[in-house]
Amino acid sequence: MALAAGPVALFGSCSWPAPVAPAAPVSAARPAVPERLADPGVAGFGELFLGLWLRSGTSEQGLAARALKAMAPSVRVPVWGKRPPVVEALAAVRTVRVGDGVWSVTVAAEMPDNTVGEEYGETGAGVRYFAVPVALTDHPQGGGAWTFTAGAPSEVTGPTAGQLPDSSYGARVEAGPLADSVTGFLAAYLGTSGGAERYLAPGVVLSSVSAAGYRAVEVEQIFADRSGSGQVPGADGVAVHVCAEVVARDAAGRRWPLSYALALTARAGRWEIAAVESGLTVPRTTS
Template sequence: MKRGRSRARRKDIKRAALRELELPDQVDEDADGAQPDDEPIGWQTSAATMAGAARLARIGVWAALLAGPLLGGAALLGGSAPGAAARPTPSTSSMAASGTGPAGFAQLYVQAYLAAGNGTENNVAPYYSGTLSLNNPPAARTAATTVVMASTQVSPGYWSVTVAADVVAHPQGGSATDTGLHYFQVGIEATGPEAAGGAQQGTGPVGYTATSLPAEISAPSSLRPGVLVYGASTLSSTDPAQATVSGFLSAYLTGTGQLGPYTTPGVVMNPVSPAPYSSITIAGISDDNPAGAGGSTTVPADGTLRRVLAQVNATSDAGTFSLNYALTLRARAGRWEVHALDLAPHLAPGSAGSMPSPAAGTTQPPVAVPAATASTATP
């Protein structure tokens, strides 16, 4: 009953609004008809105008009444949604500058510098545009190989790159001699976007230049490695893990047999191709069992993991060479299977490399110390 009355009320409101809309037409017809001669025309026009304005006002009221629920709903929805001005603007953070470009440029620069000499200074011009006059004969030294050891950003667009070079000396009238590794530090200035080592954001032209000749520096210090998780014990031939490791590495290095029978189902590995060795022997295997597993003849429950480090003697036409392989084994159905070829031997928890103590009669390379620290240092 209430719904019926509500519907009837809404219909009455609409009919009243329509009647109001029709009234202006009736007024216009009366205005166009005959008018009494004794009434001023101006007054009649003014009265009609005011009547029309009053009717328009009433129409506006009805329109507001009819549109009220719609406007209210729109206002409610508008209040619940954040306005466009209130939406946070995504922040654009600058990406970290890449040292790949400056590092590659420094490698090429060191190679050209080592091979250049008196009369061939122009070979260095693409890398260093400063005034250059070399005293050594051309090709007195060459780099057999080079590798970047460090690339440090000194300031935006400016890099310090350390290059290791295996330098071969070519004395006049003598045979070439490998002089070992030499380390060179060079300053490289980069222009262009951060992705190329420059200081600009976005895209743009890229360019590099060396700011000076290379400086030969001392070699980086070598660390003492941390303690590994593997014990000193060697697995015996009765340990089922011995056969798994031997069979897997033989197939992996010599191409004899398949890897599938030795790996966990679902683990996909590819042998070294072409096979570099004709045969291998296992010189020893240690695992991460603190008590040692050299005499173990049983395999634990399925899913048990075991880490092993294998010492391999691999033979080719060039000789026999020693290799180490860190493997993770997984128990399944009473046998051990290779679950992973580890990226590196596992360190014991809490273990880390340490700097070696200088040997007697040797000195440590100089270390730069900030002035504030140096002034308070104890002699």
């Protein structure tokens, strides 16, 4: 069974909105938001609670069941009998504030091969979703004291697949200085040809990815948000945004298809990496 309380899109290439390498220091100032509205502990508590609830059905006197009762005495413990569900991973995927100090936390549970029809040998879906009501209360005396509590989970339907916004990367980048800079940077960034520093614009700090142990990187195609030959313009400061489709190969011969959205600027006769961007961010075309 699947669930979710609203669409949580799973995006593909060049898709996660988390800029990695700003071209220059950016102010960390943010609009004032009440602490409770943004408290990340709410999602973590919901995830922890569901994990204990799923494990508590194995034994009412077990550690998980006792921890669950200490956390939420009114919540009933499930009964699994001889066939407890297998839970490989949990992740809070959506948090919605439903009242003053009260949230609904949707938690995805990776539960492969759980039998749902034993007599027919049917199995459930690999991911199921549960909504957990969570309340957070700050004690009047302050001093950092606070109280979490949770209610019984409800299994809910899963998210539907969303549509990516129209891509702004409409111009294929052919061989030339722009493609060379992108290819050289990605090979260095993924750890196959020395450090990436030599490809970065001034002020950009970005360490290479070394933990993956890639042995080879092939850039299959590059698309840009502006048409042109990819030659370096005469004036410094001209910007271009590209999306590169990459296949990285590790020591075991495994092939990892990856996508990178990059911002580059022209300086001193070459293209330099100004930022690693989100593929969902639609960049403005700069001429």
